[in-house]
Amino acid sequence: MSKIAEKLRVATAKPAGAPALLVLEDGAVFAGTSCGAPGEAFGEVCFNTSLEGYLEIVTDPSYAGQIVALTYPQVGNYGVNADDAQAEKPALRALVVRDMCPTPSSWRSQESLGDYLGREGVVAIEGVDTRALVRHIRDAGAQRAVVSTTDADAASLLEKVRKSPTLVGENQVVGVSCGGSYSYGVADLPASHDFALAAPADPRFKVVVYHCGVKRSILDGLVRSGCAVTLVPWDTPADEVLTLSPDGVFFSNGPGDPDAVDATSRAAAALLGRVPLFGICLGHQMMAKAAGAKIDKLKFGHHGGNHPVQNLLTGRVEVTAQNHGFCPRFQSLGALVPELSGGATEHVDDLREWGRRSIAPVVANERFGRIRLTHVNLDDGTAEGFAFLDVPAFSVQYHPEAAPGPTDAHYLFGAFARLMEGRGDYLDIDIATDRLSGWKFGSTTEEEVA
Template structure:
């Protein structure tokens, strides 16, 4: 924080918080002011580019083990409405912002964001040049970091962060999963959004959801697709799940290194082919691991609400919400089937090759038969979705619940319902119409779209 900024703040009702520091393991250090709980926090530094929805980001269990940098300049201006929180308690290690609003204005606000962070023990720093920090992470990659309000000695901070644990190899899903099964129904959805969202349909499907750190909005999305949901712990045996005779099994989002979550993907391998399955984010990676795929750690991950994804089946581009630091390597899932891949026999690491070719390639997996690439990230050519052709299962790397983010991918909840109905065309959906489903204005808007 510059001297001029500090002088200006001292003359306002906000004032200047206690000194705070952020240090990265490569020696980069930023100084600012505390705007959350006092103390120190260690984690992997990452950044999220969403323009709104900071509470949903902060309360997403997938951020366990991480220090989040929010790139939008001012955070907290509309306060905190607790019904928007995605979990009972935030799992992130720390928060970095340019400016924290101390006096929010919103009819739904329960408290200021700084108060929420302090109540939940989240160490946070403001006054950081987040543009410079994000550029540094993009250039040099994700790395360990420390946020401290009690130590501003550079040598001390660097010694601490370099002695801290890496996120690689940690099973963080186990730290945010539920301890025992619980149900999620229409009665669990927040009352304060009923002015905008219509009532969901009656439950037609019984779904077991593996809770690896599931967001509440994802469960709401399943309920709005006609599912009665029972969440179970991350390592629940497949035999226990099948004994309940569900119509489908859902694999949730979650934090950390997917290679470390063997208690989930080992069970997924037993479930595939026995029951219709849908996975997102970590759930996508769990399906990949069950099929023998290799996992890569991305340089700085995909986090935000503006990531373009090509749907290879419909040739539509979806603007998606994402939050992950690891990804599945599609070529490792099997050899290409030339007859179903435009005659091609060679894999390409950059999957945008298939976007340009206009082909949704298929591989032959040793364990589960044919698997089709369905979605590709247009920023870096990584895999964003696959569909199993010989067993009823599909998965995507991004977040269709869009909390926060656009609703382009809402159709995937509908697709899961159609998969449980036994339809072969479950992914053949007009996403432009489906994204309006569930909103109170949706029926009229869909009617206008159909008549256009």
């Protein structure tokens, strides 16, 4: 090889990282190289199927306690911009990718993803056959794992991971909630997003957000829909929230086992019927728990931006962004009300059957009256949304903010506004037109948007 060719090779070649190992508790081993901070990290391994939005995934507080594998083969190609982060610090334990791009190309990039992970102390491994890893998790289920750049002995790592704590039973929300109440408003919206998004609506609702690990983009969505937001810690008593005289209360997304987050579900139980409520993800589980629902742990969870959900009220299918490993069981909320459930008297195991029948079934809940199943996951038939018919409240298992993900569920912010206005038709919104609401798509002036 000539000197010029060698110089070009050195200048353009990707530097080799230190050896690293990913070891699962069932003994599966995946070798790779370090592409983040050095060290050793334990957590429950899961996979995310989004094609982009890796920084939003890395900084999503709902990943506390987890090792996240990204299924898209190359990660980091457009770099990192701090305004896209969903929290001040990453909460995940480690990141697993097939290929980490060290030289990003984007006009918005501030640094590479690898540099960001190193600076934030996040252990990461690349060179892993992520397709094989995902197939293994789908077959064997989510489980404890370790990523290490300091221990090259797979047997040693396996022994350590089997002694590590499980996600079940641990309150992960404590580590990602806020220490006290604070406000979030128009001034907090990231200015670098103005090129794509229209101006926010004038604030007309006072909304209290239970911070269980809320994503910044969720707060942005509330503000843009006309909410003046006050955030409170996850364990704030309901009476303290009511002293703020809110028009509505929002229960946010968050990490881990919902059965370990008792204070928030108690608050939801105390607030149901006293003020309009909207919950997403963990917040959906908190409201369901308040009504007495049983919570199931999913085999490998729902993580990604391409999960199909059927709206049983309209028949439409929403492509949604999701991130959770637990799900409330609709059947445990009460007995079916036949006259509101197409005459049915028996629950079905697979909730997709209600979509096939074009029925949004209703149960009689002992504490809060009638509760309707509004949304169903078309991948596995689990519950994705409830509407309380006798108190002003609704919840969904997925995320409406599209960071990352599609905009099909944006209408839910508008539905919350309608609920706070006292409208009974708050969920009657055409998602086909609403999904484009608020986007400029490259326009440079308000006149062009209009």
